[in-house]
Amino acid sequence: MPAFAYLDHNATSPLRPAVFDVMVEALRAGGNPSSVHRAGRSARARLDTARRQVAALVGARPAEVVFTSGGTEANNSALAGAGRKRLLVSAVEHDSVLKAATGGEILPVDANGIVDLGVLDKSLAASTEPALVSVMFANNETGVLQPIADVVRVAHAAGALVHCDAVQGAGKVPVDLHGLGVDYLSLSAHKFGGPTGVGALVVRSGAPFVSDRVGGGQESNRRAGTENVAGIAGFGAAATEATGGLATTEWRHHLETALLEIAPAARVYGAGVDRLPNTTCISMPGVRAETQVMALDLAGICVSAGAACSSGKVTRSAVLLAMGVESAEAEMALRISFGWSTVSEDIERLIAAWRDLYIRVGRSDIAQARAA
Ligand code: PLP
Numbered sequence: 001m002p003a004f005a006y007l008d009h010n011a012t013s014p015l016r017p018a019v020f021d022v023m024v025e026a027l028r029a030g031g032n033p034s035s036v037h038r039a040g041r042s043a044r045a046r047l048d049t050a051r052r053q054v055a056a057l058v059g060a061r062p063a064e065v066v067f068t069s070g071g072t073e074a075n076n077s078a079l080a081g082a083g084r085k086r087l088l089v090s091a092v093e094h095d096s097v098l099k100a101a102t103g104g105e106i107l108p109v110d111a112n113g114i115v116d117l118g119v120l121d122k123s124l125a126a127s128t129e130p131a132l133v134s135v136m137f138a139n140n141e142t143g144v145l146q147p148i149a150d151v152v153r154v155a156h157a158a159g160a161l162v163h164c165d166a167v168q169g170a171g172k173v174p175v176d177l178h179g180l181g182v183d184y185l186s187l188s189a190h191k192f193g194g195p196t197g198v199g200a201l202v203v204r205s206g207a208p209f210v211s212d213r214v215g216g217g218q219e220s221n222r223r224a225g226t227e228n229v230a231g232i233a234g235f236g237a238a239a240t241e242a243t244g245g246l247a248t249t250e251w252r253h254h255l256e257t258a259l260l261e262i263a264p265a266a267r268v269y270g271a272g273v274d275r276l277p278n279t280t281c282i283s284m285p286g287v288r289a290e291t292q293v294m295a296l297d298l299a300g301i302c303v304s305a306g307a308a309c310s311s312g313k314v315t316r317s318a319v320l321l322a323m324g325v326e327s328a329e330a331e332m333a334l335r336i337s338f339g340w341s342t343v344s345e346d347i348e349r350l351i352a353a354w355r356d357l358y359i360r361v362g363r364s365d366i367a368q369a370r371a372a
Contacts, residue, residue: 004300005346009191009339010140010168010279011304015234016193016340022237023195026230033227034218043229050236054200057239058166058185059176066201066209066222067232071167071188072096074201075134077223078163078184081201081209084132088123088160090115090146091322097134097165107135112273113144113323117154124158131160137169141306141319141335143279144270145169152181161207167191167199171242172276172339183207189231193340194238198231242340249277251338251347256280258351263358269320269333278339281306281320283332284354286363292334292354299353301346306333 006014031043051062068074075096079087087104089097092113105123108116115135124131133155138145148164155162163184166175171192177185184207188199203209203222215224252275256268259282269281284292289305296303306317320330336350 004302005349006302006341007336007338007346007350008302008304009342010143010335010337012190012196013193013339014341015195016238016241018241019194019234019237023230023234026233031229033229034216046229046233046236047227050232050239053236053239054187055202057175057243058170058187058202059178060185060202061205063220064177064202064205066203066219067227067235068199068201068223069197069228070190070199071165071186072199074167074186074188074199075163075165076100077211077213078186078201079132079134080212082132082161082163082184083208083210084130084161086127086129086131087134088120088131089134090136092139092144092319093134093136094140094165094167097136097163101134107133109322111324112270113139113142113319114273115146115151117147117150120151121154121158124155124160131155131158132163133160134163134165137164137166137175138172138276138279139270139319140168141317141333142270142281142323143168143276143337145173145274145276148180148182156181168276168279171239171245172278173245177202177204184209189235189238192238192242194235195231198228198235200235246277246339251342251344252277252280255336255347255351256282259354262351262355263362265363267329269323269325276337278337280336281333282336283329284334284358284362285332287357287361288331289334291361292332292357295357296350296353299349299356301350301353303350304335304337306330306335 031039033044033047051065055062079100087101089101090107135151152162161183164182165186167188169175170187183204185202190196213224265285267283317330
């Protein structure tokens with residue numbers, strides 16, 4: 001049995017061994033991709049390879065890929081660089097979109113976390129000002145998939161551009177930039193086995209984009225600064241390894257069936273709609289998420305509270321609140337996410353530890369737990 005069960009792939013997926021090897025090779029080789037000598041040309045060749053690999057993951061053309069320092073930068077620069085002052089963003093977006101859209105219009109979601117297309121349509125019709133709509137591909141907490149092709153249809157019909165944060169979708173389920181018709185797509189390497197601190201903004205050719213960074217002309221003048229060659233090479237290798245995504249929802253189904261058998265009043269969020277095959281967001285009646293995370297950690301299992309922010313403090317999940325979940329219940333929500341390194345023993349270990357905790361401190365009924 002592995003030393004511990006890592007079931008927090010939506011936070012960061014462990015580095016894939018093949019990615020590690022590619023990165024070490026690139027670090028050893030060194031070189032600045034803008035230099036014309038052989039060391040520079042070899043670094044440039046690594047970037048070119050990675051650009052092709054990342055483009056292939058999302059059905060894009062290599063020239064459409066702009067490497068960034070991760071998903072946060074990709075989201076920030078899409079919202080700033082599209083040149084549209086009017087922004088409409090869904091209520092369940094990651095903070096790197098929500099906080100970059102201050103003053104923007106928030107699109108509500110339904111009880112399953114799906115954006116309301118009727119409201120989007122009406123809001124766009126209410127003004128002739130050119131807009132950018134930002135809706136994520138898959139939610140980081142619940143795994144719920146948004147109807148992106150429909151968002152694009154409604155938005156484009158109204159003359160708006162569309163940005164899609166695909167940080168949690170890419171490498172887990174197929175994502176196709178041109179098939180979906182989105183104008184901007186954000187990616188992050190560390191969500192599917194690549195290194196942290198590397199990502200990309202994919203800008204559809206023909207979509208307007210002006211970077212607010214100044215400096216060198218790297219990334220065809222779309223992102224100044226010497227590229228993180230080893231990180232990008234690792235990103236490319238991870239993209240190739242992750243192509244095809246996760247094959248099955250079998251483990252998620254097994255896990256949720258088992259947990260609901262243990263605690264029938266527990267609730268799986270977004271259970272009725274399409275979700276990432278690797279993500280379960282579930283409340284344990286009567287047990288706060290922090291308590292669950294700590295107890296499971298002691299049992300050798302790494303998971304997250306529904307809303308774990310970067311400071312490590314647990315706040316109430318804005319995603320669940322936007323879905324209409326009461327705040328006391330949202331505080332009991334745990335996020336379990338698996339990926340390439342998961343083995344079935346990890347899932348069984350989680351089920352056993354969750355059962356122990358529920359028997360010790362859980363409540364059989366969520367209404368009672370809410371009142372407590
Ligand atoms: N978007 C989503 C949906 C995410 O889940 C995350 C990370 O948790 C980000 C953006 C930010 O990505 P990064 O950590 O690469 O900055």
